[in-house]
Every structure is written in structure tokens, then in C-alpha cells.
Amino acid sequence: MSQLNLHLKVWRQNAGQPGHFQDIDAPDIPDHASFLEMMDIVNERLIAKGEEPVAFDHDCREGICGMCSMQINGVPHGPEKATTTCQLHMRKFRSGDTIWVEPFRARAFPVLKDLVVDRSAFDRIQQAGGFITVRTGAPQDANALPIGKEVADAAMDAAECIGCGACVAACKNASAMLFVSAKAGQLNLLPQGKPEKDRRTLGMVRQMDKEGFGNCTNQYECEAACPKEISVRWITKLNRDYAIAAVKEAFGNAPKAGGGGD
Amino acid sequence: MSLDSHIPSGPMAMKWSKHKQDSKLINPKNKRKFTVLVVGSGLAGSSAAATLSELGYKVKCFCFQDSARRAHSIAAQGGINAAKNYQNDGDSVHRLFYDTVKGGDFRARESNVHRLAEVSVNIIDQCVAQGVPFAREYGGMLANRSFGGAQVSRTFYARGQTGQQLLLGAYSALNKEIAAGGVQMYPRTEMLDVVTVDGHAKGIVTRNLVTGKIEAHAGDAVLLCTGDYGNVFYLSTNAMGCNVTATWRAHKKGAFFANPCYTQIHPTCIPVSGDYQSKLTLMSESLRNDGRIWVPKKAADIGKPPAQIAESDRDYILERKYPSFGNLAPRDISSRAAKEACDEGRGVGPGGRGVYLDFAEAIQQFGQKTIAERYGNLFAMYEKITGEDGYKQPMRIYPAVHYTMGGLWVDYNLMSNLPGLHVLGEANFSDHGANRLGASALMQGLADGYFVIPTTIANYLVHQKPGSVTAEHPEFKKAVEDCTAQTKRFLNIKGKRSVDSFHRELGLLIWDKCGMARDKAGLEEALQRIPALREEFWNNVTVPGSGDLTNPELEKAGRVADFMEFGELLCRDALHREESCGGHFRTEHQYPDGEAKRDDENFSYAAAWEYTGDVSKPALNKEQLTFEEVHLAVRSYK
Ligand SMILES: Cc1cc2nc3c(=O)[nH]c(=O)nc-3n(C[C@H](O)[C@H](O)[C@H](O)COP(=O)(O)OP(=O)(O)OC[C@H]3O[C@@H](n4cnc5c(N)ncnc54)[C@H](O)[C@@H]3O)c2cc1C
Numbered sequence: 093m094s095q096l097n098l099h100l101k102v103w104r105q106n107a108g109q110p111g112h113f114q115d116i117d118a119p120d121i122p123d124h125a126s127f128l129e130m131m132d133i134v135n136e137r138l139i140a141k142g143e144e145p146v147a148f149d150h151d152c153r154e155g156i157c158g159m160c161s162m163q164i165n166g167v168p169h170g171p172e173k174a175t176t177t178c179q180l181h182m183r184k185f186r187s188g189d190t191i192w193v194e195p196f197r198a199r200a201f202p203v204l205k206d207l208v209v210d211r212s213a214f215d216r217i218q219q220a221g222g223f224i225t226v227r228t229g230a231p232q233d234a235n236a237l238p239i240g241k242e243v244a245d246a247a248m249d250a251a252e253c254i255g256c257g258a259c260v261a262a263c264k265n266a267s268a269m270l271f272v273s274a275k276a277g278q279l280n281l282l283p284q285g286k287p288e289k290d291r292r293t294l295g296m297v298r299q300m301d302k303e304g305f306g307n308c309t310n311q312y313e314c315e316a317a318c319p320k321e322i323s324v325r326w327i328t329k330l331n332r333d334y335a336i337a338a339v340k341e342a343f344g345n346a347p348k349a350g351g352g353g354d
Numbered sequence: 355m356s357l358d359s360h361i362p363s364g365p366m367a368m369k370w371s372k373h374k375q376d377s378k379l380i381n382p383k384n385k386r387k388f389t390v391l392v393v394g395s396g397l398a399g400s401s402a403a404a405t406l407s408e409l410g411y412k413v414k415c416f417c418f419q420d421s422a423r424r425a426h427s428i429a430a431q432g433g434i435n436a437a438k439n440y441q442n443d444g445d446s447v448h449r450l451f452y453d454t455v456k457g458g459d460f461r462a463r464e465s466n467v468h469r470l471a472e473v474s475v476n477i478i479d480q481c482v483a484q485g486v487p488f489a490r491e492y493g494g495m496l497a498n499r500s501f502g503g504a505q506v507s508r509t510f511y512a513r514g515q516t517g518q519q520l521l522l523g524a525y526s527a528l529n530k531e532i533a534a535g536g537v538q539m540y541p542r543t544e545m546l547d548v549v550t551v552d553g554h555a556k557g558i559v560t561r562n563l564v565t566g567k568i569e570a571h572a573g574d575a576v577l578l579c580t581g582d583y584g585n586v587f588y589l590s591t592n593a594m595g596c597n598v599t600a601t602w603r604a605h606k607k608g609a610f611f612a613n614p615c616y617t618q619i620h621p622t623c624i625p626v627s628g629d630y631q632s633k634l635t636l637m638s639e640s641l642r643n644d645g646r647i648w649v650p651k652k653a654a655d656i657g658k659p660p661a662q663i664a665e666s667d668r669d670y671i672l673e674r675k676y677p678s679f680g681n682l683a684p685r686d687i688s689s690r691a692a693k694e695a696c697d698e699g700r701g702v703g704p705g706g707r708g709v710y711l712d713f714a715e716a717i718q719q720f721g722q723k724t725i726a727e728r729y730g731n732l733f734a735m736y737e738k739i740t741g742e743d744g745y746k747q748p749m750r751i752y753p754a755v756h757y758t759m760g761g762l763w764v765d766y767n768l769m770s771n772l773p774g775l776h777v778l779g780e781a782n783f784s785d786h787g788a789n790r791l792g793a794s795a796l797m798q799g800l801a802d803g804y805f806v807i808p809t810t811i812a813n814y815l816v817h818q819k820p821g822s823v824t825a826e827h828p829e830f831k832k833a834v835e836d837c838t839a840q841t842k843r844f845l846n847i848k849g850k851r852s853v854d855s856f857h858r859e860l861g862l863l864i865w866d867k868c869g870m871a872r873d874k875a876g877l878e879e880a881l882q883r884i885p886a887l888r889e890e891f892w893n894n895v896t897v898p899g900s901g902d903l904t905n906p907e908l909e910k911a912g913r914v915a916d917f918m919e920f921g922e923l924l925c926r927d928a929l930h931r932e933e934s935c936g937g938h939f940r941t942e943h944q945y946p947d948g949e950a951k952r953d954d955e956n957f958s959y960a961a962a963w964e965y966t967g968d969v970s971k972p973a974l975n976k977e978q979l980t981f982e983e984v985h986l987a988v989r990s991y992k
């Protein structure tokens with residue numbers, strides 16, 4: 093194991109106030125530590141000096157809960173492909189490096205403190221139709237509805253999204269299309285999800301617009317930043333689903349968009 | 355105090371049906387007047403909140419993460435059991451029940467386990483209807499695999515992320531109800547206390563983790579679905595935020611804590627690499643199907659590159675000790691074998707706490723491609739964390755804390771001894787006895803939330819006048835004041851040591867004295883040292899920042915303060931249980947072959963600890979366990 097001497101430029105901010113970069117020296121960082129463990133070490137040193145540690149979001153630290161964020165050297169989740177910040181390890185850096193650490197930047201993700209942002213817009217998008225209306229206890233036997241392996245596997249590809257928001261942070265328009273298309277796509281593809289497909293699509297897309305996410309202009313930075321390698325093909329599918337639902341709605345034969353349904 | 359588990363009468367297989375028949379109903383108009391507070395949004399909490407709202411109750415749901423979807427259930431990998439018998443390999447409700455009671459080393463309540471096995475089949479139906487993308491066969495039917503040494507294939511899975519997919523299903527049901535107005539969701543909100551009025555749980559106190567505001571919420575019943583306490587060991591496979599706060603504060607308000615010493619250690623985790631380590635990562639134990647576990651025979655060889663250690667100088671510990679099960683020996687046995695080898699100075703890797711998991715032979719036999727197809731994602735994960743290539747050199751693994759079977763005591767209705775306080779999922783003690791089988795925790799969380807509590811809660815609520823207590827009640831004011839005072843106290847200590855440094859010290863101590871193997875002397879030592887450490891914590895911790903903003907250090911301080919008290923109870927329970935069973939291994943109580951030696955005559959009970967006002971002097975209550983259906987037997991894996 094070797095030690096790295098790093099220099100950090102870390103974003104510090106309190107909610108509603110302007111922020112700034114703080115210069116922090118980070119000597120003697122073990123290269124086996126994860127990026128968040130490096131931040132832990134930095135924070136312990138700040139505390140020892142009587143300063144306030146850097147706030148950041150994290151929980152599982154194994155790349156699945158989607159809680160960690162951070163823009164590292166300008167890239168959401170940092171330089172390693174298909175890797176969340178919590179799974180990124182310091183051996184990917186060199187001694188002497190300067191590392192810029194910022195929150196995910198997007199209008200729809202306001203900063204709460206330092207590197208912590210508010211991603212509740214994602215929850216509201218899901219509440220606007222990201223479900224199948226089925227009561228507990230009512231369903232038929234699970235194998236009464238065969239679903240081809242190809243369809244099931246494709247739905248699973250979309251379902252891998254961890255809702256982290258890196259796609260939004262990577263996009264120069266701060267569009268949420270990759271996330272929304274993965275969420276809607278999983279359910280729209282499955283036979284169980286078909287009855288509510290139009291209503292779901294319209295509801296989720298309109299909520300996304302309401303939340304202040306930008307438009308998708310097909311730059312595909314999102315796919316490159318996504319730790320779960322969600323494909324932009326889902327965006328194509330969502331555009332198609334939306335067009336169909338909107339046309340049906342215009343001709344008055346689609347259910348009203350959005351949320352609801354008990 | 356006597357503990358009445360309210361087990362319905364009648365034959366085992368009929369108890370749940372009978373209980374459903376006998377359970378009270380609340381008329382739909384009245385349901386709307388009841389408010390249920392659900393703390394936690396994991397599998398247990400989300401499924402309960404969604405279903406209760408569907409039934410017409412008003413629900414408030416709380417979690418400390420920024421979204422309900424991020425509860426720790428998200429991290430489960432392997433799968434979920436259900437007695438569907440889709441494979442026609444002889445599975446049945448009875449067999450799943452039997453396996454779970456036996457796997458729990460005869461320390462679980464039979465009637466609860468039977469109900470769990472019964473509703474397991476409904477869970478799969480429910481999840482599929484929600485769009486959970488389980489793995490399927492080409493014919494379109496659901497796929498299954500055998501898991502954790504089970505003799506039937508009853509485990510359903512979704513590409514190594516079963517937990518995420520099940521939780522997203524429950525989260526979608528929750529979202530449906532939030533949209534419909536039945537559930538009010540409070541993310542980034544931590545519960546700090548339970549409020550009791552006239553001996554009933556009637557509310558909670560929370561802290562808003564963004565604004566710091568401490569608030570009271572009144573309800574007609576409280577459901578704790580707050581997961582496990584494994585982080586008392588500091589290092590575990592749990593998420594960083596997992597805590598004992600909710601259940602511990604409830605305990606201090608009168609709820610009994612049962613069997614805290616039943617903790618599960620998982621054998622295939624990535625070892626600790628240094629003292630900066632913040633958590634441990636589990637790798638699916640399916641790796642043991644093809645990997646061989648060994649250490650050097652001679653301690654002198656531990657520094658050598660593994661390839662340079664001759665076959666004759668290797669000790670395949672599990673194959674040697676358990677010839678018939680070999681590398682597939684159960685979790686507790688495999689974990690202890692690894693510990694023993696390391697204790698003998700034969701451990702490999704940093705700090706000498708690791709054993710090799712070697713795929714060389716499997717790669718030679720099946721080719722690297724086949725091994726990659728089977729475990730590619732795990733090899734990639736291993737590489738990410740260790741920087742080592744598991745195809746080229748053996749992986750290193752070491753056991754880690756993974757699951758806690760203990761929890762708040764509950765009766766058959768999932769209600770604690772504190773009326774109104776219900777406990778679901780991993781937070782309760784009821785279904786897994788002294789050891790949990792693989793793929794059974796996800797099953798229990800969803801069983802409790804979707805199928806049990808929606809029926810049983812009415813048995814409590816029917817006797818309550820809805821909305822009879824409001825947050826204006828003096829008990830709420832007092833609880834808010836207490837929590838506010840504690841926050842101020844943390845900020846005012848201004849000592850020299852960080853919260854993490856205390857947590858780490860506590861965790862190491864408990865891991866050392868009350869981890870994979872325990873003995874009287876070690877436990878007594880821990881019981882001396884924990885109160886001293888706790889005292890130092892309260893005098894010398896430093897919590898920077900303020901109480902009215904996002905302040906992660908303050909959150910951690912509250913959790914560690916509770917671990918400091920709870921850790922003592924954990925050790926005390928382990929000391930009092932003079933037997934070995936499941937995950938609780940007392941070195942004084944073992945058979946010559948190292949298998950756990952139960953003492954059914956004296957310890958066939960659930961130990962339900964009661965808070966007496968002094969953390970160091972809890973009172974012991976016992977729920978005697980009887981085994982009508984599954985006959986007591988010694989587990990043997992030779
Ligand atoms: C790495 C790993 C892999 C696993 N794999 C499997 C597997 O393959 N199969 C299996 O069956 N089991 C597995 N398990 C176990 C299983 O995941 C858990 O037992 C189960 O998910 C617990 O669900 P829960 O709903 O009880 O709690 P959790 O999912 O832990 O949810 C707890 C909830 O409570 C909230 N909470 C906690 N404290 C507070 C507080 N003070 N205030 C407010 N909110 C609070 C949290 O925010 C969260 O929403 C695994 C566990 C781990 C660690």
C-alpha cells in the first residue's frame with residue numbers, strides 16, 4: 093500500500109447562501125481507501141482542528157442505494173466508468189493530484205449543505221405514475237402470466253437504475269430523461285404495466301418538466317456518467333411512448349395524466 | 355412481568371387462518387380517523403405503509419435517508435425464499451417452516467415461522483404484479499435457485515440485486531399511496547423517541563435532518579420498521595446509517611429487547627485493509643460453490659505469494675474439518691473456522707485477518723469464461739475494492755457482521771409489550787431464532803408489512819378511540835424538550851475526540867469480546883470497559899456545527915450514544931446465555947468437533963430484557979419456547 097499526498101478544492105455552502113471552494117491539503121491518504129474514506133479522513137482532521145467537517149450524502153457504500161453523489165474533477169461519481177463515488181478508490185489517483193469536489197449541479201437539485209443536494213424531485217416524478225396500480229393481496233399466481241426471458245431481462249436492465257441523479261448532473265441541460273426513461277421504461281415494457289402505460293408516461297414526463305429539469309438534446313453525456321450503464325435507448329423508447337400517449341390524449345381517448353389512482 | 359405471545363390455539367397449520375378469521379375489523383369510515391406512524395421505509399416499512407393506506411388508514415412514514423427508496427433493504431443481493439414449489443422438487447410450506455425453525459437452531463417461535471412460510475407464496479404474487487423483474491426461464495416462468503445449502507430451489511432473485519428490486523416494488527406501492535393522499539412521507543427525518551401516554555405508544559419525536567427542527571407526531575399506533583443494529587460493531591456489511599436508536603429509545607420507554615446477542619456473521623466478506631476502513635462489503639456466498647478456502651499450514655508462509663505455497667503446504671480448512679459439506683458448511687461454522695486459523699497466526703493479507711478463496715482449480719476445470727459467467731460481477735467488485743484480480747490470484751475473505759436476529763420482543767400480532775407499539779422486519783426478534791437462513795430476511799420484511807400487520811393492527815386499534823391523543827399532550831412537550839436538551843448537550847461537550855473515534859473503539863471491543871466466539875472472561879471484561887468508554891464519550895466527544903442545520907456529526911453522535919448503552923445489553927445477554935446456539939457461540943459450550951452445544955433444558959426461551967432505569971441493571975423476562983411440530987435435534991454438518 094502506498095500513500096498519496098493530495099490537494100482538494102471542496103465546495104462549501106449553506107442552504108440558500110452563496111458557496112465557495114475551500115482549499116484543503118490531504119496528505120498521507122492510503123491508496124486502498126475509497127473516495128468516501130478519504131473524505132472521512134479529511135473530516136476527522138478538520139474536526140481535530142476544531143473546524144466543521146464537509147457534509148456529504150452516503151449510506152450503503154457499495155454502489156446500490158444511490159445516496160452518494162459528488163462531482164469529482166467535474167465528472168459525476170468521478171473518473172471510473174460504471175462506478176459510484178462510494179466504489180471509487182484512491183488508487184485511481186496519483187500523489188500530487190489536485191482534486192475538485194463539488195455537489196451535483198442542477199437547478200432541480202438545490203444544495204442543502206456543502207456536497208448534499210435535494211433530489212426529492214425524483215420521488216415526485218415517481219409519484220406521478222411510476223407504479224402499477226395493484227392492491228396488496230389481490231394478485232393471481234405469479235406464474236399465471238408468463239413473461240418471456242428477453243422482455244424480463246430488458247425490464248431488469250432498466251430497473252438497475254439506482255436513482256442517483258448523475259445523469260442530470262452530467263447533462264449540460266440538466267435533463268432527467270435517462271432516469272425517467274428507465275423508470276417508465278421498465279413498467280411500460282412489462283405486460284403488467286401496459287394498462288397504465290399512457291397515463292404513466294404523460295404523468296411522469298409532465299412532472300419532470302414541472303420540476304425544472306432541462307430538455308434532452310441528445311448529447312448522451314448521461315449514459316457515460318451513469319454508474320449502472322443505463323442505455324440511452326430507453327430515452328428513445330420514452331419519446332415514442334410519449335408521442336403515442338399525447339396523440340391519444342389529443343383525440344380524447346387516453347385516461348387523464350398523472351398521479352392518483354388508489 | 356409475564357409475556358403473553360397471544361399465539362392462537364389450534365393446529366399449527368390452521369393458526370394463521372383462524373387468527374385472520376378471529377381478528378377484528380374496523381369499519382371503513384372509522385379507519386380514516388386512525389393515524390398510524392410508520393418509522394422506516396425498507397421492505398417492512400414501505401409495504402406496511404402502502405397497505406395500511408390502501409385499507410384506509412391515515413399513514414405518516416419516516417426515514418432518515420433522502421428518499422424512501424434508499425433504505426438498507428436496497429443492498430440485499432442473493433434472493434428471497436418462497437414455498438411455491440415451482441420447481442416440483444418437493445418444497446412445501448411445511449418444509450420451509452421446518453428448515454427455518456431448524457436453521458434458527460430452535461430458538462424461534464414456531465407459530466410465527468409457520469405463518470411466515472404460509473404467506474411467502476403471496477409475496478411473490480404481489481411483487482410480480484407490481485412489476486418486479488425477477489429472473490425468468492425461456493418459457494416465461496419464474497426462475498429459482500438453491501441458496502445457502504437448502505435442498506430445494508425456492509429462492510427467487512433479480513440479477514444480484516434482489517433487495518433493490520423488491521424495495522422498488524414496495525416503494526412504488528408507497529408512491530401510489532402518497533399520490534392518492536393516504537401517506538404523508540417524511541424523508542431525511544430521524545426518530546429520536548417514542549412518546550407514551552398512559553402506558554400506550556401514542557407518538558414519536560423526530561428531528562428534521564435538513565432544518566434541525568425537533569417535532570412531535572401523534573398517532574393511534576406506532577410501527578417501528580427500523581432495521582438492524584449490526585453497526586454496534588462499527589464495521590459491518592450494513593449501510594452507514596443503520597442504527598439502534600429507534601428500538602433502543604422504545605426500549606427505554608418500556609419495550610422489551612429480546613435476544614440481542616443473536617448476531618449473524620457472514621463468512622465471505624472482503625477483509626479489512628486498514629484503520630480508515632468504514633464498512634465491509636459482502637460478496638455472495640455462492641462463491642463458495644466453486645472457490646476453495648485455505649490458509650498456509652505454517653505460519654511462516656503467510657507472507658509468501660500464494661502461488662509459491664506448495665499444495666502440500668496448504669490447509670483447506672473446511673474440507674479438512676467438514677469433509678461432507680466442505681466449503682459449503684453453514685455460515686457460522688465457516689466463519690469460526692476462518693477465525694481460528696487467523697488466531698493461530700495463519701491468516702493472510704493486511705493484519706493477518708484473511709483466508710484465501712481460491713478459484714484456480716475451478717478455472718482449470720471449467721475455464722475462466724464459465725467462472726466469469728457465474729461470478730463476473732463479484733470478481734469485478736472485488737477488483738474495484740482491493741485492486742486485485744481474483745482470476746489470477748486467490749481472493750482474500752474474512753467474516754463480517756451481517757444481520758441481527760435479536761430485536762424488540764413482539765407477540766403474534768407483532769405488537770411489543772408496550773401497547774400500540776408494533777415492530778416489523780429486522781427490528782423485531784420473532785422469526786429467525788438464533789440464526790437466519792439465507793434469503794429469509796427479505797421474505798420476513800415483506801410478510802410482516804404486506805400480510806401480517808394489515809390484519810393484526812386492528813386487534814389493537816379496535817379498542818382505541820381514534821385521535822384521542824394529540825401532540826398538544828404534555829407528554830409530547832416533555833419528550834420534545836428532552837430531545838432538544840440532548841442535542842444541546844452534545845454540542846456543548848466540546849471535548850477532544852470525534853464521534854467516529856468512539857464508535858470505532860466501541861465496535862472493536864464488542865467485535866473482539868462478543869463477535870464470532872464469546873467467553874465468560876471476555877464478556878465480563880467488555881462489561882467493565884463499555885461503561886467506562888460511555889462515560890468518556892459523554893465527557894470528551896466533540897460535535898462541531900450547530901443543531902439547526904444539516905449536521906451529520908450530530909446525527910452520528912445520537913446513534914453512537916445509543917450504541918454505547920445497547921452494546922452493554924448485547925454483552926450482558928451473551929454472558930447470561932450459558933449455551934451456544936446459532937450465531938451465539940460460547941467457547942465453553944461446544945461439542946468436541948466444535949459444533950454449538952445448546953442447552954435446551956435451561957435456555958429454550960427468548961430472553962426479553964426490560965429497562966429498569968439503570969442501563970447496567972436490566973431485568974430478564976422469559977418467553978418459554980415450545981416445539982410441537984419440529985423436534986429438537988442437534989445440527990450436524992459433518
Ligand atoms: C449486504 C446485505 C445483503 C443481504 N442480502 C440478503 C438476501 O440476499 N436475502 C435476504 O433475505 N436478506 C438479505 N439481507 C438482509 C435484509 O436485507 C434485511 O434484513 C432487510 O432488508 C431488512 O429490512 P427492514 O425493512 O427490516 O429494514 P431496513 O431496510 O434496514 O429499513 C430500515 C428503515 O428504517 C429507517 N430508520 C432506521 N432508523 C431510523 C430512525 N431512527 N429514524 C427514522 N428512520 C429510521 C431507515 O431510514 C430505513 O428506511 C442482506 C443484508 C445485507 C446487509
Ligand code: SF4
Pocket residue numbers: 252253254255256257258259260270271274317318319320321322
Ligand atoms: S439513470 Fe443512471 S445516472 Fe441516472 S439516476 Fe439512474 S443510475 Fe443514476
Ligand code: FES
Pocket residue numbers: 149150151152153154155156157158159160176177178179
Ligand atoms: S453510498 Fe450507496 S450508492 Fe454510494
